[in-house]
Amino acid sequence: MSGKFLSLDDRLYEYLQAVSLREPDVLRxxxxxxxxxxxxQMQISPEQGQFLALLVQLMNASKTxxxxxxxxxxxxxxxxxxxxxxxxxACDISxxxxxxxxxxxAAAGVAEKIKLRLAPALETLDELIADGQAxxxxxxxxxxxxxxxxxxxERALTxxxxxxxxxxxxxxxxxxxxxxxxxxxxxxxxxxxxxxxRQDERVALSMIPLADGLTLALKR
Numbered sequence: 334m335s336g337k338f339l340s341l342d343d344r345l346y347e348y349l350q351a352v353s354l355r356e357p358d359v360l361r362x363x364x365x366x367x368x369x370x371x372x373x374q375m376q377i378s379p380e381q382g383q384f385l386a387l388l389v390q391l392m393n394a395s396k397t398x399x400x401x402x403x404x405x406x407x408x409x410x411x412x413x414x415x416x417x418x419x420x421x422x423a424c425d426i427s428x429x430x431x432x433x434x435x436x437x438x439a440a441a442g443v444a445e446k447i448k449l450r451l452a453p454a455l456e457t458l459d460e461l462i463a464d465g466q467a468x469x470x471x472x473x474x475x476x477x478x479x480x481x482x483x484x485x486x487e488r489a490l491t492x493x494x495x496x497x498x499x500x501x502x503x504x505x506x507x508x509x510x511x512x513x514x515x516x517x518x519x520x521x522x523x524x525x526x527x528x529x530x531r532q533d534e535r536v537a538l539s540m541i542p543l544a545d546g547l548t549l550a551l552k553r
Contacts, residue, residue: 338542354379360409363437367404372430375403377476377502381544382410385474385500388549389414394471398492399423400454400485401477405434411474412443421447422461422470424454424477455481458488468494476502479519482526490535490552497552499536501526505546 341349356364356379367376377385389397389411395418399408402425412421425431431449438444450457454477473489475482482501489499503523509515510524527548530538536550 350380354383356383357413357441359437359441360406360413363404363406363409363433366433367406370404370430372403377407378544381502381547382407384543384547386410386414388498388500389472392471392498395419396470396472397421398470398473398489400458400473400475400489401425402431402434402449403427403476404430405437407474407476408434408447409437409441409443411472412438412446413441415443415446419446422457423447423449424457425449425451426453427451455484455488458485458492462488462491467491470494471497473497473499474502475499479503479506479526480522482522483529486526486530486550490550493552495552499550499552501530501548501550503545504540504548505542507545 360379360382364376364379367373385407395416397411397415397420399411399421402408402423408421408423412419415421428451431451435444435449438447470493473493475485475489477485486499486501493499504527506520506523509520510527527540530536530548530550536552538548538550540546540548
C-alpha cells in the first residue's frame with residue numbers, strides 16, 4: 334500500500350471528473366468564461382468547488398465568509414449549497430472581476446445570499462469584528478493575496494464559531510513551499526503560514542493535496 338496520495342495524470346483526472354463531478358450548467362459556464370481571462374489560473378477547480386459545497390452542507394452552515402472572490406466560482410458553489418436564508422460575506426477589491434461574479438450569482442438565483450464587500454479584506458474583516466459579528470460565522474474560505482494569509486486567518490478565526498471551519502487554498506503552491514531555494518515573497522509567506530498552523534492548538538488541522546493544496550482548520 335502506497336504511503337502517498339495517488340498522482341493524477343490527465344486520463345485519471347478525466348475519469349475522476351466523469352464519475353464524481355456534478356457541476357450545474359451555470360457553474361460550468363462561469364468556469365468556461367473565466368478560462369479565457371489572463372488570470373484564469375486563479376480559478377479553483379470544479380472538484381474543489383464541489384468539495385467546499387459538501388463541507389458547507391455537512392456542517393449545516395448558514396453564514397459563511399469568503400476572502401478573495403475573483404469571478405465568483407467558489408462563492409457560487411457555497412451559495413448554492415446554503416439553505417434558504419443563508420449568507421456569504423464575500424471580500425474582494427476588483428470591480429472588474431466581481432462584475433462577472435455578480436452576473437452569474439444573479440443567473441443562478443443566489444444573488445440575495447451573497448453580500449459583496451469591495452474593499453481591502455482586512456478592513457472588511459475588522460469592520461465585521463467591530464460590528465459584533467465575532468463567532469457568528471460557520472465557515473470561511475481564504476483564497477487571496479498570500480502575504481496576508483496569516484492576518485486573514487487570525488481574523489477568520491475570530492469571526493467563526495467554535496466548531497466552525499476555515500479552508501485555505503494554495504497551501505502547497507505548486508510544490509514551491511517544499512523547496513528551500515525558493516524565496517519569492519508569496520512562497521516564503523505560505524511556508525511560514527503552514528508552519529504556524531502546524532503549531533496552532535486552537536484548531537484541529539488537516540492539509541490535503543487537493544488541487545494546489547487545501548488546509549482545513551476546525552476551530553476548537
